[in-house]
Amino acid sequence: MKNISSREPADKLIFALDAAGYEEALSWIELLSGHVGMFKVGKELFTSVGPKIVESIKQRGSRVFLDLKFHDIPNTVARAAEAAVGLNVDMFNIHAAGGSKMIRETVDAVAACAEKRGIKSPVVLAVTVLTSLNNSDLAEIGFETTTSDLVLRLAKMAQKSGASGVVASPQDIVTLRRNLGEDFVIVTPGIRSADEQVLDDQKRTLSAFEAIQAGADYIVVGRPIRQAKDPLTACRRIIQEIADGLA
Ligand code: C5P
Numbered sequence: 001m002k003n004i005s006s007r008e009p010a011d012k013l014i015f016a017l018d019a020a021g022y023e024e025a026l027s028w029i030e031l032l033s034g035h036v037g038m039f040k041v042g043k044e045l046f047t048s049v050g051p052k053i054v055e056s057i058k059q060r061g062s063r064v065f066l067d068l069k070f071h072d073i074p075n076t077v078a079r080a081a082e083a084a085v086g087l088n089v090d091m092f093n094i095h096a097a098g099g100s101k102m103i104r105e106t107v108d109a110v111a112a113c114a115e116k117r118g119i120k121s122p123v124v125l126a127v128t129v130l131t132s133l134n135n136s137d138l139a140e141i142g143f144e145t146t147t148s149d150l151v152l153r154l155a156k157m158a159q160k161s162g163a164s165g166v167v168a169s170p171q172d173i174v175t176l177r178r179n180l181g182e183d184f185v186i187v188t189p190g191i192r193s194a195d196e197q198v199l200d201d202q203k204r205t206l207s208a209f210e211a212i213q214a215g216a217d218y219i220v221v222g223r224p225i226r227q228a229k230d231p232l233t234a235c236r237r238i239i240q241e242i243a244d245g246l247a
Helices: 023-032 043-049 052-059 074-084 098-117 135-142 147-160 170-180 209-214 231-246
Strands: 013-016 038-040 063-070 092-093 123-127 165-167 185-188 216-222
Touching: 023 038, 023 043, 023 052, 023 231, 038 052, 043 052, 052 063, 063 074, 074 092, 074 098, 092 098, 092 165, 098 123, 098 147, 123 147, 123 185, 123 216, 135 147, 147 170, 147 231, 170 185, 170 209, 209 216, 209 231, 216 231
Parallel strands: 013 038, 013 216, 038 063, 063 092, 092 123, 123 165, 165 185, 185 216
Antiparallel strands: none
């Protein structure tokens, strides 16, 4: 399944809702609903606040990317995925390293569950290799390969097993797009503008313009908006970069 979004630039911007608690998260949702395409809810916020954060976003008419990176035996991940469908999330992710059976069972369970509820299936993304791992980390856990080879191998396996797309680092976009075709969804974090002085803990970054031009379908942006003096202006500037990248 290709993109749940149009080519509307704003739809391609996913805001990383990395807030400390419910009230702070809610104030970001109030500010940015209608401006960004989706809100990404991660492990920290979901664990502390729970499903009500997803409900709050959906109530305001916005979309949700549930970033919980499920990784377990196939049955457990499939049941967790059904619970995500029950929350009516628009996108969620699983670890490709859980294997083809885990991915296939999850994708099938999601399709069946969405059909039963009469709703659209969420986009199932696979996480390939965490960007916190380098080649020596892979060797330490017993993988005699490079991160870039493993990313491509896992992405191909995820695609074959029915996943709709991957979360990919900026430097993997071009290779993945070339190998996996136009219909495979690529979601990319690690976005910083060329003129941004503070890179935080992101080391290998691209601008929104570059990521979209390279073939990303969605970009995930957190701190460049959250820590901006004027978050809405920062948000609009990124959307303009996306528009330029699409053009
Ligand atoms: O604040 P920043 O724009 O760096 O936020 C990026 C978001 O994407 C964070 O929620 C972070 O956890 C997530 N992420 C990432 N790099 C990855 C995968 C996810 O930054 N490789």
